[in-house]
Amino acid sequence: MIPFNKASITEKEIEYVVDAMKHSKLSGDGKYTMKVYEKLHELLGLENVLLTTSGTTALEMASLLIDLEPGDEVIVPSFTFSSTVNAFMLRRAKPIFCDIRRDNMNIDETKIEALITDKTKAIYTVDYAGVPCDYDVINDIAKRHNLIVIEDAAQAVGSYYKGRVCGTLGTFGCYSFHETKNYVMGEGGAIVLNDPSYLDRAEIIREKGTNRRQVLKGNVDKYTWHDIGSSFLPSDLLAALLYAQLERFDEIMEKRLTVWNTYAEELKCLEDEGLLKLSVVPEYAQHNGHMFNIILPTDEIRTRLVAELQKKGMNAYICYVPLHSAPMGLKLGYKPEECPVTEEYGAKVLRLPLYADMTREDALAVTDAVKEILRKG
Ligand SMILES: Cc1ncc(COP(=O)(O)O)c(C=O)c1O
Incomplete structure (x- = not known):
């Protein structure tokens, strides 16, 4: 039997998950989540990254952070997973589907500009099969038309575009650590904030609209409601699983x-x-x-x-x-x-x-x- 996909689990993953159960917090942002951030920095040079409960919710966070409004248009390939589009449709933005290239099935960057209108707010790209889109061209279009690029790098953890790591090629990068991806935590993902000015709000949105992360950082002594948000942070048990995977990167x-x-x-x-x-x-x-x-x-x-x-x-x-x-x-x-x-x-x-x-x-x-x-x- 050769299955389509199977996660690679060793004694290391089991050891860290058991350790997390015994010694860490079970909820989010515990010891293993912090270790994952250090490891992502060491491996991929990422500065501002937050673990999420899935690639889907990383995309949803990005859609909240750019303040999409009903009727805004988003250019996106149709050759993608439903999550890329659901993420902004939940904000009532409208998909404008762009065709793909024949050679690598990524968005056809030569067809993007013709789809831009005065309602266009963002381009959601997808690094299909872990192969990056042509970001120099896409970012140039985005800059000229004042659009935000959100990189759906769900499949592209550890891939590079002209020496730059996938996930850092737009304003936000969204990873998936789902069981079917290269590095797994069962269900999980991450949002990479390539513009640090989004970090404070991202931390609040990820914590049900509260500033609880500021309490963890010792900056305030009680947390309270500041914004809309949801429960986007994963259990530290899953971070322990991911940490073992990243040690085997x-x-x-x-x-x-x-x-x-x-x-x-x-x-x-x-x-x-x-x-x-x-x-x-x-x-x-x-x-x-x-x-x-x-x-x-x-x-x-x-x-x-x-x-x-x-x-x-x-x-x-x-x-x-x-x-x-x-x-x-x-x-x-x-x-x-x-x-x-x-x-x-x-x-x-x-x-x-x-x-x-x-x-x-x-x-x-x-x-x-x-x-x-x-x-x-
Ligand atoms: C291109 C793409 N975007 C988003 C997702 C959603 O990721 P997750 O399953 O972690 O929610 C996937 C997962 O299959 C994907 O392939």
Whole structure:
């Protein structure tokens, strides 16, 4: 059996979670949360980062912090997870869907400017498969039109754009540490505040609208209600799990990249034979091996490949169902033809199994199976 995904848990994760239960606070912002911040600083150079209960709530916090108002427009790819869009729709802002690039399925930066109106407030980018978008171009557009860039880096922890770490490429970066991501805490995430002027308000919004964090810092002796907010901080038990994962940062990264590189080397021949396409990692990017995508010629071939891999005990998954043509998108009045590349790729992209504890032999078994199935026609 080769599952699609499996978290890598060792004695270290178990030890730290048990230690947190015995010696730490069970609620948020305890010893392990602080250790996570130190580690994120050491590994990725992050200065102002706050753990959240999920990547979803990190995006929701960003949407609260930029004070979106009903009717504001947000430019966003349709080829993403519902959370990217729900986060600002909860503020009653309106998604303006932008099509994606054919080579790496990230937002097509050449199509952004035509979508800007006097109601546009922000661009929410998605670093799909851990590969960063072209931020020099996107930030230049944002600057010229006075827009805020929110980087959904849920999949891109440890990836780089021109030597700059993902999560730091917009005004806010949002990470996910969900069980399916590279570094896990079960359910969890983080918001990176690249403009420090947002930090004080972010701390308040994350703590149900109170200044409780100031009490922890010893700045005030009692906390009180200051703003709107919610319960966005995760239990220290989960931070303990994440801390163990971050201590294994390089090991997990190397293992994932071994699988990713094996797939890339072994499947190149099928691309040469015209049986599939591989996504392209741009020159400017250093990726984290989050996901391996293949693009099949048709939906039918994809369905057959998934079924036949399944019979061999290998789980491959389709990717996003485009948001603009999903049931909610249609209900809101969007039309499938608005984002033709997204629509086409939504039907053709397949993600192969990929997790840190997968061996090179497992990866070779998958590529052998893919070759056999696709060549048989
Ligand atoms: C692009 C993207 N954004 C946001 C999320 C939401 O993250 P979480 O599951 O931690 O809420 C995910 C998770 O699947 C994602 O892939």
